[in-house]
Amino acid sequence: MFRILSSFLFLICLSTTTKTTLATTTIQDNQLEQSSPAVGRQQSSPAVGRQQSSPAVGRHGRQQQSEYIPSLDIEDYLTNYTQTNTNTNSLRGSTNDLPNAFTWSNVEGVNYLTKNLNQHIPVYCGSCWAHGSISALADRIKIARKAQWPDINLSIQFILNCQMGGSCNGGDHLATYKAIKEYGSIPYDDCMVYQACSSDSKENQCQENKRDFECTAINKCRTCDTFTARGGSCYPIMYYPNATIAEYGAVRGVQDMMTEIYKNGPIACGINAAEIDEYQSGVANLPKKLKTINHIISVVGWGYDTNLDKQYWIIRNSWGSYWGELGFMRLVAGENQLGIEKTCAYAIPGNWTIRNVHCYEDGSNCA
Numbered sequence: 254m255f256r257i258l259s260s261f262l263f264l265i266c267l268s269t270t271t272k273t274t275l276a277t278t279t280i281q282d283n284q285l286e287q288s289s290p291a292v293g294r295q296q297s298s299p300a301v302g303r304q305q306s307s308p309a310v311g312r313h314g315r316q317q318q319s320e321y322i323p324s325l326d327i328e329d330y331l332t333n334y335t336q337t338n339t340n341t342n343s344l345r346g347s348t349n350d351l352p353n354a355f356t357w358s359n360v361e362g363v364n365y366l367t368k369n370l371n372q373h374i375p376v377y378c379g380s381c382w383a384h385g386s387i388s389a390l391a392d393r394i395k396i397a398r399k400a401q402w403p404d405i406n407l408s409i410q411f412i413l414n415c416q417m418g419g420s421c422n423g424g425d426h427l428a429t430y431k432a433i434k435e436y437g438s439i440p441y442d443d444c445m446v447y448q449a450c451s452s453d454s455k456e457n458q459c460q461e462n463k464r465d466f467e468c469t470a471i472n473k474c475r476t477c478d479t480f481t482a483r484g485g486s487c488y489p490i491m492y493y494p495n496a497t498i499a500e501y502g503a504v505r506g507v508q509d510m511m512t513e514i515y516k517n518g519p520i521a522c523g524i525n526a527a528e529i530d531e532y533q534s535g536v537a538n539l540p541k542k543l544k545t546i547n548h549i550i551s552v553v554g555w556g557y558d559t560n561l562d563k564q565y566w567i568i569r570n571s572w573g574s575y576w577g578e579l580g581f582m583r584l585v586a587g588e589n590q591l592g593i594e595k596t597c598a599y600a601i602p603g604n605w606t607i608r609n610v611h612c613y614e615d616g617s618n619c620a
Contacts, residue, residue, distance in 0.1 A: 319547035320379035321523050322423040327596055330427060330503040334512045351511050356554035356567060357392065357518065365518070366553060367391040367404050369580040370447075371573035376456040378421040378449035383412045384571035385521035385549035386426040386598060387439070392553070393518035394496055394602045405605055407496060408445040408474075415468035420451035421459070426521040426549045427598035430501035434600075438495035441606070444474035478615035492610035492619045497603035504597050507564075507587045511555060513599055519553040519569070523596035529570075529582060536565045536583045537590075544592035552597070555586055566593060 357365040370388055372380045387407050394405050413420060417436065418429030433439050450459035452466045465472060470489035479485035504513045504520065513520055526548030528539055536558045554567040564586040574580040584590055612619035 318379065318423065319545075320381045320423040320526075321546050321549055321596075322382075322419060322425060323596075324418070324425045324428045325431065327427060327503045327505070327598075330501070330598075332502045332504055332509065332513070334504075334509050335506075351515055353564070354554075354556040355511075355515055356556070357396065358553070363400050365392060365396045365400055366569070367395055367406055369569070369574045370409075370571045372449065372571040373573070374449060376449045376454075376458050378413075378451070378454065378456075379423050380409065380413060380419070380421055380449070380451075381526075381571055382419050382424040382426045382521075382549045383409045383429060385551045386418070386429045386600070387412065388569065388571070389519040389521045389551040389553075390430075390439075390496075390498070390600050390602065392551075393600070394605055396518045397602050398605075405496060406442045408440045408442040408447075410442075410447045410450075411440050411445045411473055413451040414445070414466050414472040416451065421449070421454040421456075422451070426523075427501070427503055430498055430598060430600040434498045434501055438497050440474045441494045441496075444476065444490055444493050445472070476614075476616040478617075488616050488620050490612060490616045490619050492612065494606035494609050496605040498600045499603035500601040502599060504599065505595055507594055510552065510594060510597055513597075514552060514554060517599065517601060519551045520597045520599045521549055522552050522593055522598075524548050524550055524568070524584075524593050525591040528591055529577075532577050532582050534578050536561060536563075536585060538563075538585045539590050540585070540588055542591060544589060544595065546592045546596055552593070553581075556583065558583075561585065563587070568593075 367388060370384050372378055372384045387409050391405060391407050395401075398405070412418065412429060412433075415432075415436075416424075417432035418424045418426070448466075450456065450462070450466045452459075452463055454460070454466070459466060470491065471487065474490040474493040475487050476490055477485055477487040504510050510520065510522070523546030525543050525545050527545075528542045529537070538561060550571070551569045552566050553569050555564050556567060557564050565583045566586045568582045568584060570576060570580055570582065572580070584593060586594075589595060610619055
């Protein structure tokens with residue numbers, strides 16, 4: 254589906270605040286950076302999307318099922334900076350004048366982006382909605398931590414196992430933020446690594462191990478004590494490092510998107526992926542192509558192209574570093590090309606674990 258390419262890595266940005274009431278949460282599992290009311294671990298499964306757009310047809314003539322299945326009405330969550338001029342909770346600070354170009358990968362020489370991701374390995378999974386939203390949230394935590402080492406990466410497999418916004422058959426990036434906020438936290442990814450499966454996936458690897466992808470304690474955070482040939486087993490970890498969301502919301506339109514990115518960090522947005530399967534490099538300028546949303550990416554900043562005399566979005570995809578410009582692409586901004594400026598979501602980080610419960614190697618004292 255994709256070509257292996259080499260290019261330049263184009264980088265990322267930060268932005269502004271939200272309209273939801275600020276209410277930081279804490280989880281009983283670990284000590285977090287900020288203190289606030291405790292939230293239990295029990296979770297009610299969030300609704301998975303009900304509406305699905307028709308499949309798009311890619312350049313090779315094959316049908317592509319939309320991976321964006323909205324379950325929330327974005328209109329109910331919109332923040333409009335151009336009308337309200339509000340700045341209630343900013344990670345970076347307020348500004349009246351946005352720069353012509355900005356990237357969070359190089360703010361005074363510091364990179365605030367977390368690692369690149371690939372949603373399609375070890376098997377194909379339509380989890381772009383989870384990758385776009387969770388990578389943007391991880392970036393914002395890195396921004397709030399002032400790029401302190403090591404990076405905090407969050408578990409997308411946890412999101413799939415508990416279907417917090419969707420599954421491998423598609424989902425909603427805004428609903429993901431809502432689900433994390435309501436549940437209370439998301440674990441770090443080193444106790445529930447990505448396997449590209451959900452319980453409803455039809456891929457053989459997922460069906461053969463279906464119980465591993467249900468929303469149970471062992472499928473939220475786990476470890477294994479030794480080789481199975483030596484009698485080993487895997488066990489749930491009940492007290493695990495995690496992060497929370499304080500606020501979440503949505504933006505649309507070039508001005509509000511840039512404002513949110515610049516002040517608070519990358520955002521997750523929809524795009525027509527049928528037109529970028531074979532993107533290689535450069536600024537894509539596709540004003541006449543369909544604006545149908547079928548894929549979620551993260552927008553990490555913007556730049557300016559002198560030849561086009563136009564600004565462009567810097568987009569991070571979840572198709573691996575071999576695609577595009579080392580996993581990134583550029584697309585003309587300000588014209589809603591490919592629907593990029595229509596359906597964007599963001600989250601403000603709440604807390605994150607800085608001192609963990611000290612579990613044994615086999616996790617027996619944290620089960």
